Amino acid sequence: MTDDDTTVRIPVPRTVAPAPAARGPGGGLRLAILGGAVLTAGAGAVLAWLWLGRGPAEPPPKPEDPAAAAPPSVPVPSSPVAPAMAPPRLLPAIGPPIASQAEILAHRATAPTVFRLAENPSVFVIDFPGLAAQGAALNRVAALVEKVAQPRDRVLDDVALARAIAASGDTPATYYYGHNYRGRDLERFFALAARDGIALTPEETWLRDELTRLRRLVPAPEEFAVITVPGLESLVDPAMRGAILHHEIGHGHFFTNPRFAAHVAHVWREVMTEAERTAFRAFLQREGYDPALEEVMMNEAMAYLLFTPDQRFFTPSHAGLTEARAAMLAAALREGAPR
Secondary structure (H helix, E strand, C coil), X not given: CCHHHCCEEEEECCCCCCXXXXXXXXXXXXXXXXXXXXXXXXXXXHHHHHHHCCCCCCCCCCCCCHHHHCCCCCCCCCCCCCCCCCCCCCCCCCCCCEECHHHHHHCCCXXXXXXXXXXXXXXXXXXXXXXXXXXXXXXXXHHHHCECCCCCCCCCCHHHHHHHHHHHCCCCCCCCECCEEEHHHHHHHHHHHHHHCCCCCHHHHHHHHHHHHHHHHCCCCCCCEEEEEECCECCECHHHHHHHHHXXXXXXXXXXXHHHHHHHHHHHHHHCCHHHHHHHHHHXXXXXXXXXXXXXXXXXXXXXXXXXXXXXXXXXXXXXXCHHHHHHHHHHHHCCCCC
């Protein structure tokens, strides 16, 4: 690939040599957050304990004194004395820790870690230890949802996925540098996999269980987004990690903010020329996206123009734009972007 083919999904930055080209962050640029940084060590441990569903193997002994049935930290407001046989009051479900973009970037995951984005609580970020773990969890989702020349009505098995990745010129680690999906996209993936008897990887199984927990926090029909970011490694330096996360956050806003999504559609259809849309489609297809998916095209164009600061992933020339025209389009998109 030439330097002009570089971008972020993120697919791999083409200007990184001699390592394999890193695709841009786009559909594969989806990122995730660790929220523990906003908590003290003690509070963070309690939240993690509750979120992961971990607890003592045996229930605590039943108190002999009936009045002790209600934990002192959770008083019963309407009765001075709890009934002797009343079940203990339960605390409400607690979700992933909340963290800012900066706090997520400061985190170093040793296992996939879910955070809730402080700037937009409808966006959940998965911070993966590295590209390999991220790919094992989401490459098959990417193939279903938006990769070019892949089926939209079924999940690839292991052999078909390996063939698709090889045909793209990537590896399982670099099929995407970041990922971003609506909650319902992921739910559809797991429903199709179950329908067709596709064996899930351990990472996909973990993701399915996390998705179930997130849906309890955000009941349908309300929508949420799941984005990802890989940890630091030979192919991902700190600046690249920051660009990937920022890019994926842009997608998170698009998925969860209908007014912003409508504004992006307006700029794509009414401000960009047909020639510019055609050039963007060609660029995104080189990055592995299906150009027939119009929403993916406008969503990625927005994320590259407005949320991708690393030139190893994107420059205006990648999409056939001048610097001045790209700045004009970015300004138009920024008018409707979340503050």
